[in-house]
Amino acid sequence: xxxxLPVKRGPKPKPGTREKLIRSGIEAIHASGYGGTxxxxxxxxxxxxxxxxxxxxxxxxxxxSEVIDAYSKRGQERLRSFLLNQDVAPxxxxxxxxxxxxxxxxxxxxxxxxxxxxxxxxxxxxxALIRDGLTKHxxxxxxxxxxxxxxxxKQGEICDQFSASLLAKFLLNSWEGALLRMRAEKSDNPLLDxxxxxxxxxx
Amino acid sequence: xxxxLPVKRGPKPKPGTREKLIRSGIEAIHASGYGGTxxxxxxxxxxxxxxxxxxxxxxxxxxxSEVIDAYSKRGQERLRSFLLNQDVAPxxxxxxxxxxxxxxxxxxxxxxxxxxxxxxxxxxxxxALIRDGLTKHxxxxxxxxxxxxxxxxKQGEICDQFSASLLAKFLLNSWEGALLRMRAEKSDNPLLDxxxxxxxxxx
Numbered sequence: 001x002x003x004x005l006p007v008k009r010g011p012k013p014k015p016g017t018r019e020k021l022i023r024s025g026i027e028a029i030h031a032s033g034y035g036g037t038x039x040x041x042x043x044x045x046x047x048x049x050x051x052x053x054x055x056x057x058x059x060x061x062x063x064x065s066e067v068i069d070a071y072s073k074r075g076q077e078r079l080r081s082f083l084l085n086q087d088v089a090p091x092x093x094x095x096x097x098x099x100x101x102x103x104x105x106x107x108x109x110x111x112x113x114x115x116x117x118x119x120x121x122x123x124x125x126x127x128a129l130i131r132d133g134l135t136k137h138x139x140x141x142x143x144x145x146x147x148x149x150x151x152x153x154k155q156g157e158i159c160d161q162f163s164a165s166l167l168a169k170f171l172l173n174s175w176e177g178a179l180l181r182m183r184a185e186k187s188d189n190p191l192l193d194x195x196x197x198x199x200x201x202x203x
Numbered sequence: 204x205x206x207x208l209p210v211k212r213g214p215k216p217k218p219g220t221r222e223k224l225i226r227s228g229i230e231a232i233h234a235s236g237y238g239g240t241x242x243x244x245x246x247x248x249x250x251x252x253x254x255x256x257x258x259x260x261x262x263x264x265x266x267x268s269e270v271i272d273a274y275s276k277r278g279q280e281r282l283r284s285f286l287l288n289q290d291v292a293p294x295x296x297x298x299x300x301x302x303x304x305x306x307x308x309x310x311x312x313x314x315x316x317x318x319x320x321x322x323x324x325x326x327x328x329x330x331a332l333i334r335d336g337l338t339k340h341x342x343x344x345x346x347x348x349x350x351x352x353x354x355x356x357k358q359g360e361i362c363d364q365f366s367a368s369l370l371a372k373f374l375l376n377s378w379e380g381a382l383l384r385m386r387a388e389k390s391d392n393p394l395l396d397x398x399x400x401x402x403x404x405x406x
Contacts, residue, residue: 177380
């Protein structure tokens with residue numbers, strides 16, 4: 001190919017297009033799954049020309065990885081707003097966070113669950129890029145939980161039979177499993193069962 | 204349409220075709236997800252004519268529901284082989300079952316997870332038929348765990364702070380969550396964390 005020829009590209013990206021695509025991607029993949037979402041449906045929902053997608057993302061997989069980043073960061077902000085609240089004792093912060101999530105799932109009629117859990121089920125085996133994103137972000141969530149649990153252990157609110165790190169990982173994984181069952185049963189019972197055992201026995 | 208005209212159908216089904224399709228469906232959907240599996244790929248893997256698919260299953264959704272049935276029944280047989288083993292104390296039966304599963308996931312390099320968990324993540328919101336199948340089968344698995352836990356509680360092996368029913372539901376859901384994280388991290392750590400907390404603290 002003659003390198004002096006202009007490379008054919010999609011329309012020049014406007015500011016904000018990238019963010020629109022990511023927002024639409026979170027919405028669409030959360031609702032229909034990774035396999036069930038086409039690039040076409042994402043650009044249509046974002047109301048941007050299809051060519052602009054490839055200006056930003058070399059592939060659907062690369063896009064998915066950024067969707068996971070953005071989704072996780074948004075969720076972590078909410079988690080932080082509870083876990084770093086110094087007006088509340090650390091164990092109560094944890095409980096308030098899960099109560100908030102249960103209320104949100106009730107409002108949304110128990111759909112969608114956690115996008116990171118969904119990607120783990122649907123695409124983790126097929127894509128190292130997606131897997132790396134999930135591992136990084138599950139790690140970040142675990143770290144936030146761990147810090148709060150360690151603080152509660154230090155104050156004697158949570159027993160120290162297990163390390164804060166182990167408890168945090170178990171908590172997050174159990175919660176992800178409860179969300180799966182919630183979606184199958186369309187009820188908050190699995191989330192309430194989680195809370196019952198975790199807060200009456202583990203923490 | 205003239206009702207005397209013969210209805211156009213696929214080739215007459217041979218015995219075993221249905222079973223071949225289900226077996227191929229379990230394999231394909233477990234490996235590539237529900238959205239990632241086409242009817243074409245299933246009939247090709249089963250080595251049967253495409254028309255025969257519709258002799259047995261009115262839709263991909265109806266097929267998926269039967270795939271869940273068959274997968275769950277196969278898994279329940281294995282679960283039963285551990286939990287009904289009267290030569291072993293009930294709590295040790297539970298532990299042996301999870302050890303067996305961890306070994307199997309190690310051997311398969313931490314892929315695929317639980318097909319019922321995957322369907323919960325990918326298709327439970329979209330299909331009442333799939334949801335009903337999942338609820339029924341998760342219920343059957345829970346019941347098997349519950350019976351064994353109740354036996355262990357009766358023998359004083361497991362503390363009775365919580366009902367066997369609640370413990371069984373929590374156990375199954377937490378395990379499903381640990382499988383999600385296993386697939387993201389490609390490691391048995393989440394499964395070992397599950398065992399550590401469940402068997403050292405809960406049961």
